[in-house]
Amino acid sequence: MTFTAKVETARQLHSFTLTGPYTHQSLVVEFYEGDTWNDMAAKYPxxxxxxxxxxxxxxxxxxxxKGGSDKGGSWVSATAQIDPNETYVVQ
Incomplete structure (x- = not known):
C-alpha cells in the first residue's frame, strides 16, 4: 500500500461589518486571509x-x-487583498 500525504496551511477566518451611509444597510463580511475584494464581490453579489x-x-x-479619505485613506482596488487589521468604511 502507498499513502500520499498533503500538508495544507489553514487559513484564518476574519470578519468585519460594512454599513452604508445612505441606506444604513449592514453586512458582516467574512473572509479568509488572502481573499481579495473580487472574492467578496463573488461571495456577496x-x-x-x-x-x-x-x-x-x-x-x-x-x-x-484607513477610516475614510479625510484620514488619508483611498478607495480599495478590486484586486487588493483584504487586510484584517485595516479599517474599512463606505463613502
Missing amino acids: NTIKIHSGYATFGSDGFIND
Whole structure:
C-alpha cells in the first residue's frame, strides 16, 4: 500500500461589518486571509460590487480603507487583498 500525504496551511477566518451611509444597510463580511475584494464581490453579489476596478457597497458608495479619505485613506482596488487589521468604511 502507498499513502500520499498533503500538508495544507489553514487559513484564518476574519470578519468585519460594512454599513452604508445612505441606506444604513449592514453586512458582516467574512473572509479568509488572502481573499481579495473580487472574492467578496463573488461571495456577496447583491451587496458588494466592482465599479471601475474598485469595490463598492451597493448604491452607498466606494469602500475606503484607513477610516475614510479625510484620514488619508483611498478607495480599495478590486484586486487588493483584504487586510484584517485595516479599517474599512463606505463613502
